[in-house]
Amino acid sequence: xxxxxxxxFVLAALAVIGAVSLxxxxxxxxxxxxxxxxxxxxxxxxxxxxxxxxxxxQIIVYGGAIMVLFVFVIMLLNAGVEEHTSISKMAGFPGxxxxxxxxxxxxxxxxxxxxxxxxxxxxxxxxxTRDISTxxxxxxxxxxxxxxxxxxxAILGATVLAQxxxx
Amino acid sequence: xxxxxxxxxxxxxxxxKIALLVFIVLTANAYLTWFERKVVAHxxxxxxxxxxxxxxxxxxxxxGVKFLFKEDPTPAGVDKFVYHMAPLLALSLxxxxxxxxxxxxxxxxxxxxxxxIYLGIAPPNLNIGILALFAITALGVYGVALAGWSSNSKxxxxxxxxxxxxxxxxxxxxxMSVVGVLLxxxxxxxxxxxxxxxxxxxxxxFGWNIWPQILGFFCFxxxxxxxxxxxxxxxxxxxxxxxxxxxxxxxxxxxxxxFIAEYTSMITVSCLCTIMFFGxxxxxxxxxxxxxxYLPSLLLIPSGLWVIWDGMRYETxxxxxxxPGVGTAIAGLGIGLxxxPGVNEFIQPTFWLLAKIxxxxxxxVWMRGTLPRFRYDxxxxxxxxxxxxxxxxxxxxxxxxxxxxxxxxEK
Numbered sequence: 415x416x417x418x419x420x421x422x423f424v425l426a427a428l429a430v431i432g433a434v435s436l437x438x439x440x441x442x443x444x445x446x447x448x449x450x451x452x453x454x455x456x457x458x459x460x461x462x463x464x465x466x467x468x469x470x471x472q473i474i475v476y477g478g479a480i481m482v483l484f485v486f487v488i489m490l491l492n493a494g495v496e497e498h499t500s501i502s503k504m505a506g507f508p509g510x511x512x513x514x515x516x517x518x519x520x521x522x523x524x525x526x527x528x529x530x531x532x533x534x535x536x537x538x539x540x541x542x543t544r545d546i547s548t549x550x551x552x553x554x555x556x557x558x559x560x561x562x563x564x565x566x567x568a569i570l571g572a573t574v575l576a577q578x579x580x581x
Numbered sequence: 582x583x584x585x586x587x588x589x590x591x592x593x594x595x596x597x598k599i600a601l602l603v604f605i606v607l608t609a610n611a612y613l614t615w616f617e618r619k620v621v622a623h624x625x626x627x628x629x630x631x632x633x634x635x636x637x638x639x640x641x642x643x644x645g646v647k648f649l650f651k652e653d654p655t656p657a658g659v660d661k662f663v664y665h666m667a668p669l670l671a672l673s674l675x676x677x678x679x680x681x682x683x684x685x686x687x688x689x690x691x692x693x694x695x696x697x698i699y700l701g702i703a704p705p706n707l708n709i710g711i712l713a714l715f716a717i718t719a720l721g722v723y724g725v726a727l728a729g730w731s732s733n734s735k736x737x738x739x740x741x742x743x744x745x746x747x748x749x750x751x752x753x754x755x756x757m758s759v760v761g762v763l764l765x766x767x768x769x770x771x772x773x774x775x776x777x778x779x780x781x782x783x784x785x786x787f788g789w790n791i792w793p794q795i796l797g798f799f800c801f802x803x804x805x806x807x808x809x810x811x812x813x814x815x816x817x818x819x820x821x822x823x824x825x826x827x828x829x830x831x832x833x834x835x836x837x838x839x840f841i842a843e844y845t846s847m848i849t850v851s852c853l854c855t856i857m858f859f860g861x862x863x864x865x866x867x868x869x870x871x872x873x874x875y876l877p878s879l880l881l882i883p884s885g886l887w888v889i890w891d892g893m894r895y896e897t898x899x900x901x902x903x904x905p906g907v908g909t910a911i912a913g914l915g916i917g918l919x920x921x922p923g924v925n926e927f928i929q930p931t932f933w934l935l936a937k938i939x940x941x942x943x944x945x946v947w948m949r950g951t952l953p954r955f956r957y958d959x960x961x962x963x964x965x966x967x968x969x970x971x972x973x974x975x976x977x978x979x980x981x982x983x984x985x986x987x988x989x990x991e992k
Contacts, residue, residue, distance in 0.1 A: 433967060443663065443730060450723070457716075470712035474756075478719025479749065484722070486745045489730045489738065543769060 422462055429455035440495050444487045446481060453477045467543045590694040597679075598702050599680070606679055610844040611641035624950040635900030645837075653833035657804060658731065667836035668831065671724025675842035675849070678717040682852045683772050685931045690923070700931065711763070714853065715756060722748040724842065724953060725810065725827050732830035740826030743816045743957065746754060751792035751807040751814075751966040757972035758800035761937035761979040762790050762857045763860045775861035781992055791858045794979070798858045800972040805850040807964065811945060813952040816960060852943035861938050862930030874925060876921070877932045879919040885912025949971040 432451035439445045453476040460469035550558050586593065589732030615630065615637065622629030638983025655664065680702040688697035699705050707713065722745055727740015757812055763769065766777035774790075781788040791798055807814035818826030828839045866873040885908045918925045955963065 416901070417833070441660075443660070443727075447663070447727075449719075454720075466709045467712065473716035474712070474719050478722070478752065479717065482719075482722055482745055484751050485726055485730075486742065489726065489742055489745070492738075499850045551960045 418462060425455045425458040425462065428452075429459070443485065446484045447485070448486060450481050451479055451581070453481065467546055587694045591973060592705040594696060594698055595702060596694050598698075602679065602702060603676060606676065606845055606848065607841065610841050611645060611845070611849065613942060614644065614745045614840075614843050615641050616825070616942070617949065620943070620946045621950040622925075632662060635897070635904050636896055638903075648834050648837040651833040653835065656734065656830045657757040659830070661829070662735070663727050664830075665835075667708065667724050667728035667731060668835045668842075670722060670895045671721065672728070672838040672845075674717055675723045675845035676738055678714055678721075678849045679845060680770070681707070681714045681717070681767040682849065683861075684854070684934060686772065686775075687927065687930070690927065694971060703814070707770060709768050709769050710855075711759060711769050713773070713855075714849070715752075718846070718849075721808075721842075721846065724839070728831065729827035730840070734830050735823075736823045737827050739955070740816075740818060740823050740829070744810060744827060747810075747814065747816065747964075748808055750984075751804040751968070752960060754800055754968035754972050755804035755977060756962060757969065758797045758804060759857060760972075761794045761797040764791065764976070764979050764983055765790060770860075771856050774857055775863065778860045779863055785867040785870075785952065787864070789858065789860040794975070794984075796971055797979075799801040800968050800975065801858070802850075803966055804964075804972075805853070806945070806948070807906075807960075809841070809846045809850055811847065812949040813954050814960060815887060815954060816957060847942065847945055848938065851938045851945070854941050855934060855937040860933075860935075860936040864929065864933050865911040874929055875919065877928065878915040881915030882912050885909065885915060 429452050432448045432455060436445050436448035436452065439448060454473060456471040457469040457477070460472060599633070618640075630640040633639045633643045655661070672938075679978065683699070683703070683705055685700035688699050692698065703710070725748075726741045729737040729744065730737070734740070749778040762774060766774040768774065768777070771943040779790050795975075808810075810816075810818065818828065823829070828836055864873060888908030888911060889905045890899055890908075892906075892908060895901050895904055914963040918928070
């Protein structure tokens with residue numbers, strides 16, 4: 415077991431536990447906190463793969479900005495403990511089937527691709543931020559600009575909705 | 582034993598550095614409270630702490646003991662897990678952020694089993710230095726927000742809400758305001774940012790980023806004060822409206838943890854201001870003025886002598902012994918620096934870094950003694966309508982200047 419592998423298993427376990435706890439927790443704030451754990455564990459995994467920049471942005475954007483808004487809204491609405499209803503058979507049975515099918519599908523894909531897909535080198539080499547930015551602003555400049563346009567549309571939409579209420 | 586040390590040398594270096602840094606930062610925190618109380622007191626024509634030890638110098642120690650031994654009740658109806666986790670989260674994130682700061686350019690003159698020992702915990706070639714810092718401070722808001730929410734009480738909840746809204750609003754301006762510096766340095770690495778300011782080494786102080794990035798500095802410092810919840814942006818703990826804000830329901834050491842977290846983030850922000858806008862460990866004098874290297878010792882010897890003299894005329898016997906002892910140590914350090922030129926050269930960068938950090942900490946305290954608190958709507962409109970546009974304008978201006986230089990300027 416190399417140290418990298420130990421760290422990987424710790425982070426992976428954290429991510430899985432956080433994801434399960436996100437669904438199981440009864441209080442919205444606890445669920446939100448579990449989601450933050452998942453985000454941070456994912457960032458750690460990215461860091462392990464040598465993607466420093468992606469790891470930092472993962473925490474800044476998801477952990478810092480988006481989840482703060484989640485927590486803020488939950489606190490503002492003062493949402494209480496959820497009531498868990500017993501799962502109806504209609505939802506339970508097809509749901510279970512769907513889970514099995516999905517798990518089988520993902521497992522089969524991984525098994526099939528395991529030979530061809532190379533795992534990232536664990537040499538401690540770090541990809542530089544300069545490379546990422548060069549790629550984003552040359553090869554992927556149209557998708558990048560389109561994404562920013564999409565976000566602009568969303569911002570304008572939110573502003574229009576907020577203004578309409580006033581009038 | 583030697584084989585074990587050799588195999589784990591890197592790990593041991595890092596663990597020792599972490600232990601040392603935590604000790605130093607906690608001590609610095611304790612004396613920062615003393616410094617703050619003393620400075621604010623003198624600004625308001627009071628004495629400040631002066632009973633425990635000479636000049637109240639042992640007051641932080643007494644406060645620490647008090648925090649440890651106070652009763653620590655848990656209010657009824659709190660969310661136990663989150664309530665206990667929030668101060669831990671705040672403190673650990675604040676302490677982690679200081680691990681990114683480099684405290685000197687050169688490794689120590691001796692090696693540990695062939696490994697260089699740098700000042701600062703993060704490796705000096707950490708590519709994402711400033712981003713890692715932002716990532717850690719971005720998580721810092723949870724300590725405050727969750728403390729407010731989990732306390733099951735009205736005032737803390739309002740404090741937590743205010744704090745999360747304020748931190749989300751000012752984080753944008755904070756991040757945008759450093760983009761100018763990053764553009765000029767072409768790197769996220771903190772050491773690179775300092776080295777980029779050393780390009781015109783004969784200019785000394787005029788080669789620093791503060792001159793071309795004065796707008797960025799204004800935005801950064803203002804937003805950083807808001808991020809650390811200090812006066813005039815301390816609405817999350819506004820005592821006139823919210824009792825004590827988010828930490829109303831906390832007592833004893835859990836309260837102390839929030840306190841330490843706040844002061845540690847003050848230190849981090851001072852470090853960042855120094856590194857990004859004020860040349861980090863660079864001396865304000867031109868490089869060719871080598872005689873300025875004796876400045877630290879020339880400052881240490883008279884101040885040591887002054888402390889000895891001050892101790893002589895002190896009323897209590899304890900002060901008569903302690904103060905001259907401290908003074909002798911300070912003056913001795915100054916004389917030692919003159920006698921050992923190698924050591925003197927080595928401490929130059931760290932001396933300037935610490936001097937600049939102390940200046941910023943003083944500015945923090947100064948503002949606390951001077952400025953009134955913002956109103957909540959003023960806070961929001963200031964952040965969104967002034968700071969953010971100005972910092973975006975700064976980014977655009979800087980990029981145009983850099984582009985123009987690349988096209989027509991010297992290269």
